[in-house]
Amino acid sequence: MTHRASGSRALSTGALARVEGEGAMHVEIVDGKVADVQLNIYEPPRFFEGFLRGRGYAEPADITARICGICPVAYQMSACAAIEDALGVTVDGPLHELRTLLYCGEWIESHTLHIHFLHAPDFLGFDGGVEMAAVHRPLVERGLEVKKIGNQILETIGGRAIHPVNVKVGGFYRVPSRRELEPLRNDLVRGLEMSIEIVDWVSGFDFPDQEMDYEFVSTAHPTEYPIMGDRVVSDRGLDIDVAEFLDHVEEYQVEHSTALQAHLLERGEYLVGPLARYSLFSDRLAPAAAETAQRAGLGPTCHNPFRSIIVRAVEVVHAFETAIAVIDRWEQPAQAAVEVVPRAGIGHGVTEAPRGLLYHRYEIDNEGLIADAVITPPTSQNQATIEHDLWHFVENHLHLDDEELRQRAEVTIRNHDPCISCATHFLDLTVVRE
Amino acid sequence: MIDRKPSLAVWKFASCDGCQLTLLDCEDELLAVAEQIDIAYFLEATRATVEGPYDVSLVEGSITTAGDMERIKEVRRQSRFLITIGACATSGGIQALRNFGDVEELMRIVYATPSFLSTLDTSTPISDHVPVDFELRGCPIDRNQLLEVISAYLAGRKPAIGEHSVCIECKQRHNTCVMVSHGTPCLGPVTHAGCGALCPTFHRGCYGCFGPAEQANVKSMSGALAQLGVSPDEIQRLFHTFNAWSEEFRNPPVQVAAPTRKTP
Numbered sequence: 136m137t138h139r140a141s142g143s144r145a146l147s148t149g150a151l152a153r154v155e156g157e158g159a160m161h162v163e164i165v166d167g168k169v170a171d172v173q174l175n176i177y178e179p180p181r182f183f184e185g186f187l188r189g190r191g192y193a194e195p196a197d198i199t200a201r202i203c204g205i206c207p208v209a210y211q212m213s214a215c216a217a218i219e220d221a222l223g224v225t226v227d228g229p230l231h232e233l234r235t236l237l238y239c240g241e242w243i244e245s246h247t248l249h250i251h252f253l254h255a256p257d258f259l260g261f262d263g264g265v266e267m268a269a270v271h272r273p274l275v276e277r278g279l280e281v282k283k284i285g286n287q288i289l290e291t292i293g294g295r296a297i298h299p300v301n302v303k304v305g306g307f308y309r310v311p312s313r314r315e316l317e318p319l320r321n322d323l324v325r326g327l328e329m330s331i332e333i334v335d336w337v338s339g340f341d342f343p344d345q346e347m348d349y350e351f352v353s354t355a356h357p358t359e360y361p362i363m364g365d366r367v368v369s370d371r372g373l374d375i376d377v378a379e380f381l382d383h384v385e386e387y388q389v390e391h392s393t394a395l396q397a398h399l400l401e402r403g404e405y406l407v408g409p410l411a412r413y414s415l416f417s418d419r420l421a422p423a424a425a426e427t428a429q430r431a432g433l434g435p436t437c438h439n440p441f442r443s444i445i446v447r448a449v450e451v452v453h454a455f456e457t458a459i460a461v462i463d464r465w466e467q468p469a470q471a472a473v474e475v476v477p478r479a480g481i482g483h484g485v486t487e488a489p490r491g492l493l494y495h496r497y498e499i500d501n502e503g504l505i506a507d508a509v510i511t512p513p514t515s516q517n518q519a520t521i522e523h524d525l526w527h528f529v530e531n532h533l534h535l536d537d538e539e540l541r542q543r544a545e546v547t548i549r550n551h552d553p554c555i556s557c558a559t560h561f562l563d564l565t566v567v568r569e
Numbered sequence: 570m571i572d573r574k575p576s577l578a579v580w581k582f583a584s585c586d587g588c589q590l591t592l593l594d595c596e597d598e599l600l601a602v603a604e605q606i607d608i609a610y611f612l613e614a615t616r617a618t619v620e621g622p623y624d625v626s627l628v629e630g631s632i633t634t635a636g637d638m639e640r641i642k643e644v645r646r647q648s649r650f651l652i653t654i655g656a657c658a659t660s661g662g663i664q665a666l667r668n669f670g671d672v673e674e675l676m677r678i679v680y681a682t683p684s685f686l687s688t689l690d691t692s693t694p695i696s697d698h699v700p701v702d703f704e705l706r707g708c709p710i711d712r713n714q715l716l717e718v719i720s721a722y723l724a725g726r727k728p729a730i731g732e733h734s735v736c737i738e739c740k741q742r743h744n745t746c747v748m749v750s751h752g753t754p755c756l757g758p759v760t761h762a763g764c765g766a767l768c769p770t771f772h773r774g775c776y777g778c779f780g781p782a783e784q785a786n787v788k789s790m791s792g793a794l795a796q797l798g799v800s801p802d803e804i805q806r807l808f809h810t811f812n813a814w815s816e817e818f819r820n821p822p823v824q825v826a827a828p829t830r831k832t833p
Contacts, residue, residue, distance in 0.1 A: 265615060
């Protein structure tokens, strides 16, 4: 649309690219002021929570994986955590470690995809990763190689990278021997070296100064950098057991979105994901990740959403170190899973998807069938904050013409790696200037 | 005449993004593929788009909204070859479970104000709406099969994708039959090959994510499951997952048999 230099204007685009899923953004500017910002999610609803009712307790691990092809392991892990909580089952020791290893594969794959194909092209002025490869081929090839190693973890432990088949309530169907993990270790060591180079590369990008006033929320583990855990904490005093999650977080529907939004009852919008995990737990990063973060100029916290690309890269380093440590300690357990006996109960589970906290709650009847399911994905929780970021950005950049405003507003959204398939289950831009 | 690179477009309907991600998961081949073809429309990967028509369109996802019913017709009009990728596009996907129930009830379970939503009562495969040139199975699709299909259409030949069952793949891998040896319910005999018999290799029964094989004998499969002591409800649930709306899996004949073994 035509740019009008002053007063009120309207602007619109086609579907937003380089995000997972389908949506649009809508910005209204009246008398030179932002009047409304909406992240329209029009990805068709798929009703997972509805058709989980009446399924067996063993089924959500495979069914909910299908909510998202980018982070299926996150769904499998949160589902298992919640159902195991309901059934009074504890999965610890080597089986917990193997889950951590599998999850590291997904963090590496998902973060490396976002860094190279979805986010870096914005900083370097390309339309996408393939176009970037025409100029920076070795950089993209290195990214693809690291991504592939993430997928190799998923394939070795889970059978395949998308919708792995080996996860079940209680543990796994089959656990690998030490000998099966050994070849993976060599690739992980090479991946670790490349991941450190990637942090050094992305930390050299030109970042706008934009410190945002976020409340960071993350899963908490007693000792580890959060991947799995049983508490939920924030940097403003939230510290609750996972079972209390829905007492503090309210999901609500807005007319412009097929994804539910969420806020903290006491305080409103909040942010989950790499910035939140890092800012809450940077002191728990593995040694090379901590050292690399420091060299990249990150302090103990990071409130600049554009710099999330560095934080993701640091988390990839951390995931490689964690994965190597798991393999070094690995002793194949005698049983691939803890025995599970169905019983009636209610269970809650949180784990950290690459995009942030993913909460599941299941109510199970005495025959082991699901009576009720609640799933709160990271992008639903971040949606209000993303809209806030957009509002802030547009308000401070009204002098830009429509095309530049549109492009840079898209970056504001991609900073948070939204996954619309998850949230609805994402993006056109409409800007109306009146 | 200008020697033009063939163009590829990737379209998304109701889905999880996993099948189109499979293209980005071809780490060793992606940049080579991008040199041979013009990626003209692939929003998950690039904001640059080229107007159609396109030589090959890959379609992910099922049709669940009135708007998408129209959009798929436009995609077909713009595409020389239209290939569906994955269980959603080929048989309606997991979201086709709504076809068996009351979509209003499902909306009420998930959303406080269902009236904000516009959705159809059904989730249906692409072939219900437009002619499809090739259907690639799987939830998700297999990377090597995807590369084979793209190569085949670019070379103007038929893709070499077998229509046999997972059982054959198990034999090829020298797997012990999980159903015969361990009494584990397995849909391998009726499920389309392509995954390489992953689940039995990981000591679990096949759960049918590639949909029905050619000439799947679902009646006989149901009988064999009943013999293992799988209840009619459980048999129905086994078939009613990612390919529930495929013709063969839609109404599995369930029968009650004397249980010989307890199901896990």
